[in-house]
Amino acid sequence: MSDDTAALRPETLAVHPPRVPVTGSTPLGVPLHQGHVFSFDSADAMADAFDSPGTFVYSRLGNPTVRTLEDAVARLEGGAAALSYASGMGAINGLLLGLLSAGDHLIAQRCLYGGTYALLTDLAARRGVGVTYVSGTDPEEVRRALRPETRLLYLETIANPTTRVCDLPALIAVAAEAGVPSAVDNTFASPLLCRPIEHGADVVIHSATKYLSGHADVLGGVAVFADAGLYDRIRHYAVEQGAVTDPFAAWLTLRGLQTMPLRVERQCATAADLAGRLAAHPAVATVRHPALAGHPDHAVARRLLPRGGGGVVSFDLAGGREAGRAFVEAVRLAALTASLGDVKTLVMHPASTSHRQLDAAALDAAGIGQGTVRMSVGVEHVDDLWADLEQALARTP
Numbered sequence: 001m002s003d004d005t006a007a008l009r010p011e012t013l014a015v016h017p018p019r020v021p022v023t024g025s026t027p028l029g030v031p032l033h034q035g036h037v038f039s040f041d042s043a044d045a046m047a048d049a050f051d052s053p054g055t056f057v058y059s060r061l062g063n064p065t066v067r068t069l070e071d072a073v074a075r076l077e078g079g080a081a082a083l084s085y086a087s088g089m090g091a092i093n094g095l096l097l098g099l100l101s102a103g104d105h106l107i108a109q110r111c112l113y114g115g116t117y118a119l120l121t122d123l124a125a126r127r128g129v130g131v132t133y134v135s136g137t138d139p140e141e142v143r144r145a146l147r148p149e150t151r152l153l154y155l156e157t158i159a160n161p162t163t164r165v166c167d168l169p170a171l172i173a174v175a176a177e178a179g180v181p182s183a184v185d186n187t188f189a190s191p192l193l194c195r196p197i198e199h200g201a202d203v204v205i206h207s208a209t210k211y212l213s214g215h216a217d218v219l220g221g222v223a224v225f226a227d228a229g230l231y232d233r234i235r236h237y238a239v240e241q242g243a244v245t246d247p248f249a250a251w252l253t254l255r256g257l258q259t260m261p262l263r264v265e266r267q268c269a270t271a272a273d274l275a276g277r278l279a280a281h282p283a284v285a286t287v288r289h290p291a292l293a294g295h296p297d298h299a300v301a302r303r304l305l306p307r308g309g310g311g312v313v314s315f316d317l318a319g320g321r322e323a324g325r326a327f328v329e330a331v332r333l334a335a336l337t338a339s340l341g342d343v344k345t346l347v348m349h350p351a352s353t354s355h356r357q358l359d360a361a362a363l364d365a366a367g368i369g370q371g372t373v374r375m376s377v378g379v380e381h382v383d384d385l386w387a388d389l390e391q392a393l394a395r396t397p
Helices: 010-015 043-049 064-077 088-099 114-127 139-145 168-177 228-241 247-257 260-279 298-304 320-330 360-366 382-393
Strands: 081-085 105-109 130-134 150-156 182-185 203-207 221-225 284-288 312-317 346-348 372-376
Touching: 064 081, 064 221, 064 247, 081 088, 081 228, 088 114, 088 150, 088 203, 088 221, 088 228, 105 114, 114 130, 130 139, 139 168, 150 168, 168 182, 221 228, 260 284, 260 312, 260 382, 312 320, 320 346, 320 372, 320 382
Parallel strands: 105 130, 105 150, 150 182, 182 203
Antiparallel strands: 081 221, 203 221, 284 312, 312 372, 346 372
16 A cells, blocks of 8 residues: 555544554564454465465465474474464364365374374264274284275374373384374473484374363364475365464464473473372272383383373262262362363363263274373462362262
8 A cells, every 4th residue: 555645534544544564673573463454565465375374465375473383393393383373273173174185094092182082083084094903002003903005194192081192203113114194292391302303203282272272262273294295285174174372372272382391391290299189098999190110101201201201180089970970069269171281280071071972892992991080280379279089079979
């Protein structure tokens, strides 16, 4: 627009505010580019922008604030590039639907986030994608599951909600030998505890809603790609799928990233402490946290997660389903809610919420009991949290 505005009427001036250039200094914080369209000086430049990820034309195709988030998470994970989505499930859908076709086959670990399990079930039923589930602990099990049409190995660094830890290097190596790419949901670990690309993963997925943002005010997802070629392939599908991140959500996530190292360090330490206390309580039948010596994957966790076993503790109450439901209603400081990775401590009963899609047999196969409680530890004082857990345990049947 021309700078000559003297002849313009108020109605026009209201639609075209002046642009304030920034010269001689640099904004310390990341600017929020909330606008969804970008103008050009030539038709050719605009036409070229539609095929250039580095030029912004329409926010569904790319946005400066969103791109900053993608670059930041890609750098954290050691990847070549990243795609940001409107939710963690958006990232998972974007990858699977962009990569798989009817007749393809994938291998996934048996204990997965309930939404992922539901998506894989739908892919099998409606799109003809074969799915083979494995324990996530035995490389030979993956080798036996491979088929000529296998297109992906899908794992979680720390399984939701059982906290089982995959031996990523061993399992990914088997898939790589067969030319099969691997994707790892790293939400529970965050890039601070594990960087799956360093262990051979081709794609790393995060629900940015969780540890990346950390303050219960963002919905988002990110997929990080080790290879620019795979990024380009999925990006073409992603921009047509349209499950993109809103710039303000990206801006909030970038703000959260700055405190993630402090939050995750505190959450890991407190989670390990509370896991030990819970293990000694008579109302608790089983406690699962990778830092505990009795955890089935403790040795793998010490090698794969040297900076901490994560901020999630999973435990089974001796009283079963009713005890689990009573416990999550009895806590006062901890909040009964569906998310995790927040600065506040959160609890939930997976069998009736996040994993409600699983029938009794599938729950049992995944290692989720009727009395299982998932606790995402926040940054509160550990003794205040323990006092809350004690009073809630005292009120369970």
